Amino acid sequence: MEKEEVKISVRDIVEFILRSGDIDNRRGGWADKESLAKGTRIHKKIQRQMGAAYQAEVPLSYRFCYEDLDILVEGRADGIEEKEDHVMVDEIKGVHRDLRYVEEPVLVHLAQAKCYAAIYTEQNQQEQMEVQITYCNMETEEIRRFSYLFDAQELKIWFQKLADTYYVWAHRYQEWKKERNASMTGLEFPFPYREGQRDLVHGVYRTILREKQLFIQAPTGVGKTMSCLYPAVRSVGEGISEKIFYLTAKTITRTVAWEAFEILKKHGLRWKSLLLTAKEKLCVCENMECNPAACARAKGHFERVNDAVFELLEKEEIYDREMLLSYAEKYQVCPYEMSLDLANWVDGVICDYNYVFDPQVYLRRFFAEGIKGDYVFLIDEAHNLVERGREMYSAVLYKEDILKIKKLVKPYRKKLEKALERCNRQMLEWKRECETYRILPAVGNFSLALLSVMGEMENYLEELEDGNLRKELLDFYFEMRSFLYTCDLIDENYVIYTQHDEDGRFRVKLFCVNPAQNLQNCMDKGRSTIFFSATLLPVLYYRQLLSGRSDDYAIYAQTPFAKEQKCLILGRDVSSRYTRRGPEEYGKIAEYIHAVAVSHTGNYMIFFPSYRMMEDIFERYQELYGTDEAEVLLQSSSMQEDEREAFLERFESDSAGTLLGFCVMGGIFAEGIDLIGERLVGAVIVGTGLPQVSYEREILKQFYDGKQENGFDYAYRFPGMNKVLQSAGRVIRTREDRGVILLLDERFCSPDYKGLFPREWEEYVVCDRKGVGKILKEFWER
Template sequence: MKIFFPHDSVRPQQSELINDIVKALHEGKTLVANAPTGIGKTASSIAPALSFAIQNNLKVFFLTPKSSQHEIAIQTVKMMNEKFGLKIKAIDLVGKGKMCIHPLVSHVGAGFYEACNSAKKSGKCVFYSNTKGSTKKQKADALKRKSDVLTQYGNSYDKIKNACFVKELCPYEVTIEMIRGANLVICDYFHIFNDEIRQGILGQAGITLGECILIVDEAHNLPKRVRDMLSTTLKAEDLKKAQDEAKTIADEDAMKALDEIILEFSSLVNNIPFGEAEAVLDPDSILPLRLLAKKKLDLLEDAASVFMNKINKENSFLLASAVFLHTLCQQKKHTLHMVERQKNSLRVSIYPLDPSELTADVFKKSASAVLMSGTLTPLDMYADILGIEDFVLKEYTSPFPKENCLNLFVDRTTTKYTERNSAQYDEIASIITMTTAIVPGNSIVFFPSFEILKVIEPRLGIGRKVLIQEKLMSQEKKSRLVSDFKALGRGFGGVLLAVSGGSIAEGVDFPGENLRCAIIVGIPFAKVSFQSKALIDFYEKKFHKGWDYAYNAPAINRAVQAAGRVIRTESDRGVCIFLDKRFSEPMYKKFFPKNFSAITTGSPEELVKKFKF
């Protein structure tokens, strides 16, 4: 099979990955690949997948956790077309809310899909009406209006959105129609792993999962993202405000329905033990509310539509209540339900535990799949928790010279809860201060939490400009913080104090002079909560690996992700310091990638001094 690889040369690691993908495609298997930064995962996966798909009349879905990662896939296809004279058609599909141009509905947060459906049903969305039409003449007019846009393959969603705005068309519906003629669909996880959305997309395209090759990028994010799809929370006061809205539109049936729902919702407080603030609800306790939700959901959705149209609002408490009840009706078998009491407020939350209830069937029915990430270890864990059956597990070596990165495990400090004290914090601060003074350029210190950051920050004696990530930062502020930090790298250098597991630790590249050193303070475990305990118990029962799968492995992955900010290109050189004695212990060390190596030391300053940046 000819592979339409877009670049002039293929590196050894790329060749290995491509060959493994081709083998998995021919055998109809799922390749679970831990592929470090620099291999060129996007080109190495899209090229063989599209080459196979074109010859076998299949479609490729390239799934990402963030729309910012779509551009590189679009450019890869453009390069393939230019190099081989192909006409591969790619589309950029993002969330319906992000593509919406309706002046009111586009501003809805939670409950967007219900608001969108309401506007379509009531004829209040001219963009949808212009795209679809209902009568024969309207459909003919719609086809004429959108004909030019339907051929604009290979563009970012922004360009499609702008083209649709000019013609007063729904960008999302137009893009969905384009799938039928596309070879590659670049989209989000939820477009495939949300049952309702996937069925709508594939149904309109006239295809089944069996005709789709799935490439899941940054696949270490998939389990949490799938859980988040069916996670939701509702407060008792939101139901009461929804009742006020029903009263505004004089909807007696909705008011009565909410009376019943509020009564059942409020009774859940009886499950909280005396002196406690929260409790886990057993299936029998939540069942009456779930049965009630199934009966009253349509009624509340209709009332929300009438209210929003009458008041001319883009959101409502009726809608928020309907969204919660809809999720409650959708819930899977292994779901945690929580009830919490906060002062005069009562809150009920839904947390799915088993992502395989959504993912297993998708992988089983697809033609083939590739899951890839630089932190997809341990590989068998991801195969287990995602319910993948016919799989191939593979770890690849980094294409970057090993001597370019110095990894150090420092065994003289820890942030372990039982060992936290003032002397320990002083020791951590001292190592950070001395190390960052030696580094010729920028350093980032990643803390396990904002609480630890706040404790250690005043103890630092750093003689350079220090920037600090805040707990609640807007995207604009965060972008400015990163930009300011990178600018410091062009001069004397600065120090950024951030948190492992946050967007700076995972979603930002710092190539070259932008970053010379990363210090990971402590193992970034998730906070112990009812949710984390439930997840540990669930994986213990299912795999006998509760603590490893739900707690330890995700924490080490967060640490590795943070350290991965340092070496982003072949010419980068830098130091990664893991500042906690537990990192070198076998029970945690086993979760690092197989090709990872580190020196254990009590004096990192001496080794950093000798390193050639």
């Protein structure tokens, strides 16, 4: 029988086995910035200066053979130089840190170099090797080197011990995979297939097999979660893929995914699932200060965390928030950092989009430069990824923040103050040239000035004790780092602009108009991506904004619900246009809402384009109809979690009267909630959901007009219609449900909007205020 092969990089094995000490966000968190283009340039410059005997970027690998598996350790040495009596291996690290504070090499940096030295001595029969760690300050290009001489036998013993330690983990993981894969023998789809669902399952499987991407428009009731998850799980069991990342934008959809895994486990699946939870929701400290002075668990965390993870893997299979907190308490480690380590060894990770896509917080152990795996990305409610993608790949800096930091450091750090003043002068120049907002061709020397600030600030932070000043500097430092990272991403998909905010502040923004290529760069780290949503229309729009490929597949799943279950009505004599807003128009809209309320006793949600309009129409409704025939609840803009739950609890199926929930389109009640049966019998959608006119929306419109597309569609109509579809989707959740959907805006009757209706909206009735009551009465009497 052929042995399993486990591949691991030199960097990964040393960082996993040899890390030690404390979690400490006060020191050295900014030391290694090789992701910046400047770090790569420094690397190459040092390599060129080393002479003819110096070989750069030398690939090395070594296979450790055990009885049941082989471990292949591989990597690329920055440099190898043959000297007169020995050979030297060089590990280069570009840093922003002042080299005066680098008193010795970081342990894992030295260990990386020792791995390369051990491999080279074994393969080239060397008696001894020189190991050199080269640190280079990326601002000043100053260099500091640390050099050590090791005997070949010493290196061999050290390297073997490192591999033996890792083997314990690799062996256990391989044994687990056998158990997991065996559990899939005979594992069938856990429900009777609905119409079209089998084709959907096969489509997902083929997409993964062919290493493609798939867009699925799946109406409510199709069972899209299980239809995507089941074939993905089977692909892991068959060795086609190695790990599933189930990505969501909201907590509620993470719960749905978790429950789907649980259903499969009840049918015999052995599977390790991790629900990644935000750091602030896992932190046990009052203030989230990740250092040994503020948190006892941070001290010595890396000495204990591997033991915690190993026991978790030995004894448990599901890892939710409660499980993580329990083991973190037992081993006195940080639950968040422990969960990130656990992600390496589980089969499925359920998490927010940002753990894969956000350059500030993505899981570097899976998605850093040069790392790739056979991962399957299942992207739930994928329509949300457009705006989230824009946010993740955009960056902003405020002139006022630069000035504030400059004043704070002025008494203590003249050099840093001058560097900040150079940035402030550039912002002042832009401000004088900007009346409201202004598009810039480039940021010019501003990024270089920020790099200078970054270097000086890191030197200061090395000396600065804890306190308010340090916290202010760190917050600004990370904003600046994000801006500089984004500068490296700027291409034809970006617009750079300056703007005077309504509060008087002045900013420069790197606006990622089309995030598709940045998202694609992340998805290319895996094998296959499945985008799915009930509102992925028009699919061409989402393909252009979410995918960098031209050969993606697409499936439109058929609704399992009968057309008789719903009544779709278009109100043609009202509008939410700004020019029509006022007491008269609000009275007409209130008349429609009242007609719905008196037509059939039950619970309804009324969705509005804004809180202001919702409140104005609520007042008009009360003036005209009072609250005798229906109770009205209003969503507030500052609802806490307990208030949201209390709001939804009012939508009970056995209610004796009529309840109207006034809500906002695109808000917390417009997506991801399930009110089945009599808990919700209708939805009224007021307006077309168009985003509010803003400078940024106008930039989007101009950008796509310039691409020969309909800019209004991309900036306003498509995002607005998505909100409408999401709100309407709260009605009819099962085959037993019946309900009404009332679209109140004359624009819905135009071809521009009807062309965006999903297939299941082919049958509708157009009416006015006088006729709506009769239509509703006939529907409910069927």
